[in-house]
Amino acid sequence: MSILHHQAIKHALSHFNLTYLQEHNILFGGGTRIALDLDEYRTSIDIDFLCPNKKSYRAVRTQVSSNSLGELVASPLTFLREIRSDRDAVRTFIKSNGCNIKLEFVSFDNYNLQAEVQPKWNVPIIDVNSCFITKLLANADRFREPVKKDIVDLIKMYEAWGEPNNLVWDEVDSHYGSAGYNSLRDALNAIANDPLCLEKTFDVCEINHSESNNIIALATEWNELIEGSENFFTP
Template identity: 35%
Template structure:
């Protein structure tokens, strides 16, 4: 089991260990989102949400049915408890959890834009999204919300950290993202690189996400290099 430095992440890791990994793999339900990226790449920022993605129709139906019929107890063992009833629809399953006096927003998102794959992660005890699919999801998320300053450009930072760790943006990630959103993937990637060249905006990232400036700068250096490689300006 991975040892985490931030106490909030230690509690999230404990919650993940109270899930059934066999059930998750069977239904192709992958730990993903910013918290997965953060916990797998050195805890460079604070992240408190637990998001799973499911692109498999049968798998999502099974996970949704389990959550609706059994509540949080169908997804987590004790002592995880629910702070509100599970809400489920065609887009996802959502609830608030409590463990060791920490509130955790939990969601299973029904991903209908791109296919996904994952692999078991021994350190976390659950299956996680493949790195290339994490990159694709971050490209999509950046296109959706990078211009909302309240989000603090977290998708760009997470993508930059993925690139820094793995060396490059996966061509498969770009292809999947562009198949879903077309040219807006490149436009928004270029936009956020320009935006975070501003020192004030980069400091806003550090303050909002509770991360070191050198980590934010490293992420943006990696992202800028790859964005210009794929979408160099005419």
């Protein structure tokens, strides 16, 4: 885990305009938001702001040019390349405390994402349910890839926050049907049957040996809970 990189992330977040982000429901989410909240168990090297509806993404696009984020920031950031915008996202790279950080504002139109009551790290953040929703959907998209960050994040979320609740599953089902549940089950089952499938993920994410063993044990526990629970979500 790169403490210096996470310090750089926090320093970069201090530049954003909390008032503007709160007023327009532009929320810090993704793996970095989760890793920072859960004792920085892995390295995450990007900043993702999520826009849950058209109005919030419009509030981003009205402020952005090729070299400025306008009122999205309260103090200047150092850009490493031109800011690029399209219908799905605004993307750029910034430098903070000597570290290069990918920065994105992503349109999540028509997703029921909510903010925590209190901001953190000088920005509004998505709440626990929203973390589960976004990660379950991401895992459904990517769980067969060699680097499996999403399922690792979900396992650590399960450890800290328990299982996803019915509100989470209802939202996941409204977008992906049974694929969200099936992908979680399949990913956990794959880890339980072959823990070595996470070796590359542990290496890329700089997860230490003790935490790696903990994640594998938790995956096995959750997998057994799903297999044995008659009341677990059924797609």
